[in-house]
Amino acid sequence: MSNEFFEAAIEKHTGDEAGGILLKLGDQLLHLIGRFVPDPSAKRALALRNGVAEWRSLLRTGQSPAVLRTVVDRILLDGQTLLEKMQADRADREAELADLMRVLRESVDTLRGDARKFEADLERSTASMDAIVEIQDIRELKRQLSREVQVIRQAVTRREQSETQHCERLTARIESLQQSLKAARAHAATDSLTQLPDRRAFDLALREWIARAARTNEPFTAAIVDLDDLKLINDTHGHEVGDRVLVAAGQLLADCLDEHEIAARWGGDEFALLFATPSTGRARDRLTEVLGRISPAYEYEAGGERRMVSFSFSAGATAWAEGDTPDTILRRADKALSTAKRLGKRRVEARSRSFLRALVS
Numbered sequence: 001m002s003n004e005f006f007e008a009a010i011e012k013h014t015g016d017e018a019g020g021i022l023l024k025l026g027d028q029l030l031h032l033i034g035r036f037v038p039d040p041s042a043k044r045a046l047a048l049r050n051g052v053a054e055w056r057s058l059l060r061t062g063q064s065p066a067v068l069r070t071v072v073d074r075i076l077l078d079g080q081t082l083l084e085k086m087q088a089d090r091a092d093r094e095a096e097l098a099d100l101m102r103v104l105r106e107s108v109d110t111l112r113g114d115a116r117k118f119e120a121d122l123e124r125s126t127a128s129m130d131a132i133v134e135i136q137d138i139r140e141l142k143r144q145l146s147r148e149v150q151v152i153r154q155a156v157t158r159r160e161q162s163e164t165q166h167c168e169r170l171t172a173r174i175e176s177l178q179q180s181l182k183a184a185r186a187h188a189a190t191d192s193l194t195q196l197p198d199r200r201a202f203d204l205a206l207r208e209w210i211a212r213a214a215r216t217n218e219p220f221t222a223a224i225v226d227l228d229d230l231k232l233i234n235d236t237h238g239h240e241v242g243d244r245v246l247v248a249a250g251q252l253l254a255d256c257l258d259e260h261e262i263a264a265r266w267g268g269d270e271f272a273l274l275f276a277t278p279s280t281g282r283a284r285d286r287l288t289e290v291l292g293r294i295s296p297a298y299e300y301e302a303g304g305e306r307r308m309v310s311f312s313f314s315a316g317a318t319a320w321a322e323g324d325t326p327d328t329i330l331r332r333a334d335k336a337l338s339t340a341k342r343l344g345k346r347r348v349e350a351r352s353r354s355f356l357r358a359l360v361s
Contacts, residue, residue: 194250202264219278223317280350314340
């Protein structure tokens with residue numbers, strides 16, 4: 001499709017029979033271009049198809065040589081621009097494909113590199129062995145054989161060292177990923193205020209502790225701790241001070257734990273704990289010791305004034321018994337907590353699973 005072709009058609013104009021034929025021919029050429037645009041689903045190809053339809057419409061409605069000349073100029077300019085863009089897109093895709101192939105080739109070469117080196121060493125040794133067969137001197141034959149055996153041993157050693165290093169790198173990478181995953185899970189299951197495990201993490205740990213106790217028949221103790229009158233603290237001193245009380249209480253509870261024991265923020269003003277001790281009495285004593293470490297009042301500043309706030313907690317503890325589920329053991333701990341609240345708060349009560357309770361719980 002050239003400018004000279006359309007210029008000749010324009011000179012004849014649509015009124016001339018030959019000019020009309022040429023314009024019809026140009027219209028048909030545009031039609032063919034539209035039909036054979038490659039990759040019709042591509043955005044550029046769609047634009048070219050739409051452009052062809054518009055150009056055909058313009059070509060059919062031209063009224064004078066001057067108008068048709070303007071139309072032809074626009075058709076050629078737009079068509080050339082779109083074709084250049086399509087060519088650029090194709091070049092970009094080819095460059096991307098070439099880059100992907102390069103990365104793939106490099107990856108394969110990396111994986112096969114050690115094997116190729118090992119195979120090359122063995123091939124060289126095999127060739128040397130073939131040559132040794134032709135040696136007539138026994139001493140020279142022994143010397144050459146000894147040298148080639150050493151070469152093969154060195155190749156095998158290098159291969160083993162390479163495989164060991166590769167395994168070490170993979171192991172280190174896997175361990176790093178596992179640590180990252182563990183850290184991500186821990187962060188996701190951490191209460192944002194107290195930085196203790198949240199209820200979801202505690203519930204998961206409780207199920208694991210129950211399953212382990214069922215296997216080993218080694219009891220443990222669960223406890224629920226509830227801050228006394230936190231709502232009154234919030235109303236009197238503000239939620240910011242109430243949050244500080246929660247953080248302080250959580251830290252005190254976490255500090256009383258032995259290794260592998262758990263303290264979690266169970267929700268609102270409640271905490272939940274898992275003690276490795278099978279004795280509810282021992283768990284009760286440890287929580288009572290925490291109560292004893294709480295100061296009668298804590299000082300803080302608000303609006304330039306020094307103010308005092310005090311807090312305490314009540315707690316209920318119970319030991320795992322055979323047949324317990326997370327629901328049954330927490331229900332007993334909660335009942336023990338209710339007893340502590342009813343008896344005046346700032347205290348720890350324990351509740352065991354008696355034989356009669358086991359029949360109805």
